[in-house]
Amino acid sequence: MSFLEYRLKTAPTGARKILHLNWALVLLLAAIASVGFLMLYSVAGGRIEVWSEPQMKRFAAGLVVMFFIAFVPIWFWRNMAGLAYALSLLLLLGVEFFGTVGMGAQRWIEIGPLRLQPSELTKITLVMLLAAYYDWLDIKKTSRPLWVLIPVALILLPVALVMGQPDLGTALLLLGGGAVVMFCAGVHWLYFAVVAGLGGGGVAAVLTSRGTEWQLLKDYQYRRIDTFLDPSQDPLGAGYHISQAKIALGSGGWTGRGFMQGTQSRLNFLPEKHTDFIFTTLAEEFGFIGGISLLILYVLVLAFCIASAIQNKDRFASLVTLGIAATFFFYFAVNMLMVMGLAPVVGVPLPLVSYGGSSMLVLLAAFGIAQSAHVHRPR
Template sequence: MTASALTRPGERDRLPVKLSQIDWRLTALLCVIGGASTAMLYSVAGASWEPWAANHLMRFSFAVLLMIGLALLDLRIWFALAYPFYGVTLLMLLAVEVVGVTVNGAQSWIDLGVTRVQPAEFMKLAVVLALARWYHGATAQEARLHWKLVFPAAMVGLPFLLVAHQPDLGTAMSLALTGAAIMFVAGLSWKIIAPIVIAAVVAIPPYVVFGMHEYQRKRVLTFLDPSADPSGDGYNIIQSKIALGSGGLLGKGYGLGSQSQLEFLPERHTDFIFATVAEEFGFVGSVAILLCYLAIVLTCLRIASLSHSHFARLAALGVTATFAVYLLINGAMVMGLAPVVGVPMPLMSYGGSMMLMLMVGFGLIQAVRVHRYTELPKGSGLI
């Protein structure tokens, strides 16, 4: 189907045409990551489908079907839902402050009875959509240097403060970095960027000393010197490095990783699952997984560049930035290059809220590709 055919009225709205325009290479790459994750969860459970692998596979299969369904939604629907979705998710974050459930020291979850959800994960997508809609209606001057930038700054800042208060520093960082990436791509002036960067660097030491909770401060100090408390706060990083190094070039073999199988490696099914990959499949296996991640990022960037709509371009770039931030922070954390802040490896780590948020985001990216010729009205930046 040619581009000219797709632009004929009515032709591009046919279901077979829409399905043919889905980027099936991206879908295949996501399935490779999901399949690899299922295999690793099966391995770390001692060659058992329970308690993680079976649930992960069912969730991922549902998420792929959801992504394909969302890809068929017209961009006008995504555009119309941007602000309402942000508002509902913000209310959920506020509800966490009142009725939230505490897990691993952070009051981040809402218990729905049959399951628990983490609103902060969905806020990442909500921020992406809200910022994309605001910038779609903004002029170049308003996006570069204007008092109206207080609106996108508030869209990022308010949920950042709520998530940091839970406290969930890793998710708060992800929100801030994703928002910053969108504002930068949208054309933010260096006259604003430079002072913010300088202020952030200057604020880090006093924040570590006076603003962090005690356990968060210990994580930072442990990152600087893990050997100071090898059996306590430094244990996670030390065991992760041992797992990474012991895999060598080709790894110990599937299901034969001593650090994970003997449960020396903490959180081997969530935050440190990539260390298990390195131990069992070595440098070669680790690089193969990272290349799949790189291919996903590059494919998403290409999809964003093809769209005729500013909203769609920024939304696709925002989801891609969220995915990349997950990847970079978790990779640095596992290798001991960043403090342990509880950021999972995207689609690889076990977890329902994170997977659902990311796959809805990829559904948005697929919708951007399917409806890349759709033009959206400019209108006001706030309505």
Template sequence: MSLTDPNRAAPLSITAKLLRMNWALVLLITAIAALGFMMLYSVAGGDAEPWARRQMNRFGVGVILMTIVALIDIRFWKWASPFAYLGALVLLVAVEFVGETGMGAQRWIRLGPLNLQPSEVMKIALVLALARYYAWLERDRISRPLWLVPPLALIGLPAALVLKQPDLGTALMLCLGGGVVMFLAGVSWWYFGTAAALGAGLVWAVMTSRGTEWQVLKDYQYSRIETFLDPSRDPLGAGYHITQSKIAMGSGGLTGRGFMQGTQSRLNFLPEKHTDFIFTTLSEEFGAVGSMSLLALYTLVLIFGFASMVSNRDRYGALVTGGLTATFFFFWAVNMAMVMGLIPIVGVPLPLVSYGGSAMLVLLMAFGLMQSAHIHRR
């Protein structure tokens, strides 16, 4: 594929590209990350080590990477999309053989000094690959059954590999992110309605099979579902995490206990207080006001993202922007729903706030791709 396009204007200078960046979005991202640094400082007992300082360093590196990605023409990323997907897929396969295990799951792979989680890379690579496919596909073929097979395979293969690790949360996010790109590309509503009906039917079949000869799940798996629906039935076992999370969030009240005054986190009642459950620490220390403020920042990022998608007349750039914006939404929506007990605990970090190198760097590179589509839009 040629990177030249006779319909495009003359190439922009680096200065012009920097001026065309969505700096309001960059400020929002920085504000969210700064709030994360504060929370990591707090859960460490008022110390920048071991989490806050490392997270700030990663954010600095990530911002540099985001800027570099943003300055590269979106046509290059369109050309590189299949290679990014294949590379991420190879890494997912490699995890099965040489991956490192942590917290009961084999999800990470060591690449020199970097401990990478390939499933995080795949969230972005999948959006790029699907956007490339639908940018190439003629519009009158989008909803034909035969042309739905390639995108479903692109989604299903990595989702199956991630589910095997096991990582249900990320597998779910891959399916949701891919589904959004298909929806934005124009796939008929009937397919999504059918998929929803089949999903509901599957859940009904699984639940009604208990105690029968054709029981689908194991007894302990049904027990986990019951604990999710009623954590009080096992408050010191399977229901401990969500019970402590609800206690922390409820104790914050309207304005919170105050910075570094959260008893649930400081006394180590909260599980994974610096990663998956960091939102509960925020709620305990800053109350509903702090929680709603973070939610408002996240919502503004969504508004900027979807506004950029609507204003972009390049099909590939618009699909990439929309798909990555939706992926960002699923990040924080799933995490918040999880810690509030609305969905089962699936291990999804809070974007730009939770401690973690792979998620931070990959997410900032995703924002760089959104900026690239914005800078080089028609």
């Protein structure tokens, strides 16, 4: 027995949990958040107190939450999954009646001094409930129609509430995260093929319904589709965001203009430069090398989560870790595709980099659950 193995076996429970934490994942999350602090400092014109300092405080609070959740046994989070999901649904309903309107959408609810976006919380509670459901379900029933309809209903209920806000980006992330958990749980691929076919029909229905009494999307969402297909149609209107983003991305070249030397952000050509479009600022100032470096950090986070899930013998722990990894992937993938003009603009922040409290705190809490699964896995 090595000295380290001896210390792990004889250390107090709390100390053993600290040693069993996935510290590589913690360091990766801190590195990504540090990129965000740096870019928020840049887009604020060298003023740390505007966006960077509040973001640092949120990250510090999020780390505390992550460690607290990580030290709680994973069976507790399995048992809390149903309650957490029900609470998130109640908060979504609360948004409908008491929500705060911002940027043309009603997505936030104020609880005392806290301003919360319940749809962010729902991304994680949905994954938790689906993982708990498949942990409870006999694996032989996984692909039987009745037992497939139950998780589908659990997914579509919050999706419908989020679409009513309206928030298409979050709705897509809910669908993606839920689908990954179902697939990893062993649901037959034919179900997904059918859904893909229905999705194609749904896209056709959305496009056909435009201008009719049964129009399925809001007018601004159709304008986003038009802009995605041809931003040059309205370069000073609906196409302004993506046109300026492409200019920033292209002007960065391989190595970028240099820190705080980006003209698009410094001269305020870039819209939402501290939130949804912050990746374009990074690409303009640090070029292709800076952009691909951030992408590598994101991929490494995914790799550590997937490796932890594969090694875990607990079904709930494995599925919830994979679901959290999938949600994280959809976050950064949709944002990057969006700002590069490869997907419609749907208002999805860049995880741990974009300015925002709800997204960062919920993501770190989610990684706390993934850490709990890693710390308390059967050995």
